[in-house]
Amino acid sequence: MxxxxxxxxxxxxxxxxxxxxxxxxxxxxxxGYFGGVFxxxxxxxxxxxxxxxxxxxxxxxxxxGFANGLAAFGAPALAEIQFADYIFPAFDQIVxxxxxxxxxxxxxxxxxxxxxxxxxxxxxxxxxxxxxxPEAYFAHxxxxxxxxxxxxxxxxxxLRSCIKDDNPVIFFEPKRLYRASIGxxxxxxxxxxLGKAEIVRExxxxxxxxxxxxxxxxxxxAEKAEAAGISCEVxxxxxxxxxxxxxxxxxVKKTGRLVISHEAPITNGFGAEIAATIQEECxxxxxxxxxxxxxxxxxxxxxxxxxxxPDALKxxxxxxxxxxx
Amino acid sequence: xxxxxxxxxxxSHALEFIDGHALNIPTITLLDQNGQLIEGASNVDLDKxxxxxxxxxMRFIRLLDERMQAAQRQGRISFYMQCLGEEAxxxxxxxxxxxxxxxxxxxxxxAALAYRGFTLEQFMNQMFSNEKDLGKGRQMPIHYxxxxxxxxxxxxxxxTQIPQATGYAYGQKLKHIDAxxxxxxxxxxxxxxxxxxxxxxxxxxxxxGLNMAAVHGSPVIFFARNNGYAISTPADEQFKxxxxxxxxxGYGIKTIRVDGGDAIxxxxxxxxxxxxxxxxxxxxxxxxxxxxxxxxxxxxxxxxYRSKDEEAQFRNNCPIERFKKWLVNQGWLDLAEDEAVKxxxxxxxxxxxxxxxxxxxxxxxxLISDVYDTPIPALQKQYDALKEHILQHPQAYPSTAGRxx
Numbered sequence: 001m002x003x004x005x006x007x008x009x010x011x012x013x014x015x016x017x018x019x020x021x022x023x024x025x026x027x028x029x030x031x032g033y034f035g036g037v038f039x040x041x042x043x044x045x046x047x048x049x050x051x052x053x054x055x056x057x058x059x060x061x062x063x064x065g066f067a068n069g070l071a072a073f074g075a076p077a078l079a080e081i082q083f084a085d086y087i088f089p090a091f092d093q094i095v096x097x098x099x100x101x102x103x104x105x106x107x108x109x110x111x112x113x114x115x116x117x118x119x120x121x122x123x124x125x126x127x128x129x130x131x132x133x134p135e136a137y138f139a140h141x142x143x144x145x146x147x148x149x150x151x152x153x154x155x156x157x158x159l160r161s162c163i164k165d166d167n168p169v170i171f172f173e174p175k176r177l178y179r180a181s182i183g184x185x186x187x188x189x190x191x192x193x194l195g196k197a198e199i200v201r202e203x204x205x206x207x208x209x210x211x212x213x214x215x216x217x218x219x220x221x222a223e224k225a226e227a228a229g230i231s232c233e234v235x236x237x238x239x240x241x242x243x244x245x246x247x248x249x250x251x252v253k254k255t256g257r258l259v260i261s262h263e264a265p266i267t268n269g270f271g272a273e274i275a276a277t278i279q280e281e282c283x284x285x286x287x288x289x290x291x292x293x294x295x296x297x298x299x300x301x302x303x304x305x306x307x308x309x310p311d312a313l314k315x316x317x318x319x320x321x322x323x324x325x
Numbered sequence: 326x327x328x329x330x331x332x333x334x335x336x337s338h339a340l341e342f343i344d345g346h347a348l349n350i351p352t353i354t355l356l357d358q359n360g361q362l363i364e365g366a367s368n369v370d371l372d373k374x375x376x377x378x379x380x381x382x383m384r385f386i387r388l389l390d391e392r393m394q395a396a397q398r399q400g401r402i403s404f405y406m407q408c409l410g411e412e413a414x415x416x417x418x419x420x421x422x423x424x425x426x427x428x429x430x431x432x433x434x435x436a437a438l439a440y441r442g443f444t445l446e447q448f449m450n451q452m453f454s455n456e457k458d459l460g461k462g463r464q465m466p467i468h469y470x471x472x473x474x475x476x477x478x479x480x481x482x483x484x485t486q487i488p489q490a491t492g493y494a495y496g497q498k499l500k501h502i503d504a505x506x507x508x509x510x511x512x513x514x515x516x517x518x519x520x521x522x523x524x525x526x527x528x529x530x531x532x533x534g535l536n537m538a539a540v541h542g543s544p545v546i547f548f549a550r551n552n553g554y555a556i557s558t559p560a561d562e563q564f565k566x567x568x569x570x571x572x573x574x575g576y577g578i579k580t581i582r583v584d585g586g587d588a589i590x591x592x593x594x595x596x597x598x599x600x601x602x603x604x605x606x607x608x609x610x611x612x613x614x615x616x617x618x619x620x621x622x623x624x625x626x627x628x629x630y631r632s633k634d635e636e637a638q639f640r641n642n643c644p645i646e647r648f649k650k651w652l653v654n655q656g657w658l659d660l661a662e663d664e665a666v667k668x669x670x671x672x673x674x675x676x677x678x679x680x681x682x683x684x685x686x687x688x689x690x691x692l693i694s695d696v697y698d699t700p701i702p703a704l705q706k707q708y709d710a711l712k713e714h715i716l717q718h719p720q721a722y723p724s725t726a727g728r729x730x
Contacts, residue, residue: 023499051502057540062533065488066541072477072489073496089529096482097489103695105470105478106461112698142696142704166698195701242701 009152013159028080064093071111084120098168099143112166119175127302133264146240148212157192174213197244203233206257221315249281256287266294288325354584360650383412410618413644414585421595425515429486441474449681462687483525487534490519494543516544524555538608552617557630573610585615586644
């Protein structure tokens with residue numbers, strides 16, 4: 001075990017992969033000698049060569065087109081999109097190509113070797129274009145898997161699973177926690193199963209559900225609730241697609257209440273899908289309506305970020321509302 | 326001297342713009358319309374066996390296109406796209422490759438697939454979306470693909486295969502790079518050819534794919550089929566520059582423009598392109614100039630957007646006839662035999678059509694297989710519910726109800 005921040009943990013997962021597959025390549029904007037604008041790929045070009053860790057021209061659609069081709073060839077393609085806000089020029093390559101490669105060819109070809117890493121989320125004074133959480137757009141696309149880690153240990157184990165998984169995966173990295181989140185991480189290789197949520201705190205009165213950077217906020221809200229005598233079961237969804245209905249439904253059947261929180265705008269956010277499914281699975285067990293504490297339906301703000309974000313106070317208010325319903 | 330801007334370092338003191346058409350790119354043509362090699366033309370290394378295989382493939386595709394165009398009109402298949410006028414461009418370029426080279430086509434390159442050995446039955450099974458289709462009946466007719474033949478399955482969105490070709494070819498190159506020096510240590514054994522039309526070259530993916538191929542040194546042969554039309558839009562409403570070839574130079578890519586109706590010129594140019602790509606580890610651009618004699622697809626009628634006169638002007642320049650004349654001049658083709666083969670092929674095609682249209686549709690499992698490597702739980706649940714529903718209403722779902730496992 002070693003103390004690592006999330007960037008070190010991600011770097012370690014990439015390092016293991018590069019060592020494991022002689023044809024694995026890491027590419028994206030500024031990921032080469034500089035090691036990425038957040039330094040996630042630091043030191044890897046020196047170690048594995050310019051032909052395997054390289055800067056690309058500024059073209060997100062090109063990065064993903066290249067990645068689809070390289071993955072179809074059979075080499076692990078580790079593509080970085082510098083900010084999730086800039087993933088949209090690559091939307092066609094991801095949604096129409098990566099996601100449908102296997103299906104449309106009858107499994108003659110596939111891009112299971114593709115892993116897309118991209119930093120997402122707010123809290124860094126990034127305004128509209130350095131703060132978005134675009135997971136819901138991709139969650140509407142069969143063929144993709146979507147994964148979000150909450151801390152360094154999770155980041156390394158989940159990223160290794162994404163890379164090993166034989167489907168195209170988008171790994172959303174909570175950039176606010178890149179350096180802020182520090183924890184014990186094994187230096188050796190390990191994986192964390194995809195598609196499985198994790199109960200990070202057991203409780204009996206209400207279930208709180210989030211993923212990624214929002215987990216920290218959820219824990220703060222749970223602390224406030226505990227102080228007020230409300231026992232919270234806190235769950236990290238970890239994989240958004242395919243998501244772990246079973247674990248969430250089981251918890252909600254026990255507590256009778258559910259609060260979901262994400263930074264992305266509330267309308268058509270992934271919380272809506274969870275709410276719809278859980279009301280169907282747990283209808284007779286629910287003691288109050290499923291509540292969502294999310295971003296407002298605005299572009300991500302700058303000066304008014306504090307007011308916009310679903311903070312612990314807003315989540316605590318929703319917990320009280322749910323319990324007192 | 327360092328060169329941070331990565332440009333030519335020649336200075337000038339005259340205030341003068343370079344003309345947008347300064348390059349004035351020539352079109353390479355080697356064979357005249359009478360099947361005679363043009364005097365003074367470059368030598369070409371095309372053996373009898375390859376020449377006859379090119380001809381056989383073009384002849385087959387012409388007959389297949391005629392029959393399937395008619396089959397669409399009869400309502401037997403939903404959609405079709407002919408290669409009419411571009412048979413030489415597609416066939417001769419494919420013939421200049423090695424079997425291990427990857428082909429990433431747009432959609433009008435069935436001749437390249439036929440050249441590789443895709444069978445008549447395989448063509449038919451795809452067009453009838455039956456259970457023997459390699460694509461499991463998921464895509465519209467003509468979206469062929471074959472892993473065995475290194476022919477990537479066609480994708481309808483235009484141009485997406487261009488940056489993919491860059492990435493795929495980069496993979497082909499990787500094992501030939503010396504890890505210590507980063508330089509090529511041997512000739513690349515397999516390269517990629519990427520076909521696209523002059524209309525698709527307006528997509529952002531074209532720019533991304535060519536620029537990245539140049540920067541990263543991907544061994545791709547970009548083959549632009551400039552056939553004059555993108556559905557109804559003529560090339561002069563598509564771009565202002567000197568065709569697609571001028572752009573290759575802009576990306577720093579070795580470029581050539583060939584007469585796409587001249588099988589020999591296309592073959593020679595592609596052979597040379599393959600040599601450059603595999604030895605240097607760099608992309609090459611070929612622009613083929615031909616005329617799309619047919620409609621874009623069975624869903625449009627060219628009389629609505631171009632004149633009969635224009636079509637007539639090109640109808641006499643049939644690329645297959647031109648090559649055939651050369652073969653006859655060489656003494657490699659017997660005309661009476663050729664007619665007999667055509668007759669036999671027509672019969673074979675019709676028979677294969679009749680067989681394929683009676684083959685069952687894919688089983689219900691193929692609705693959910695291959696979305697992921699294994700179905701995710703939510704999809705499995707949806708599938709189980711669907712099966713139950715179908716079993717309750719078997720008469721409404723006749724092609725699958727009786728076969729549910």
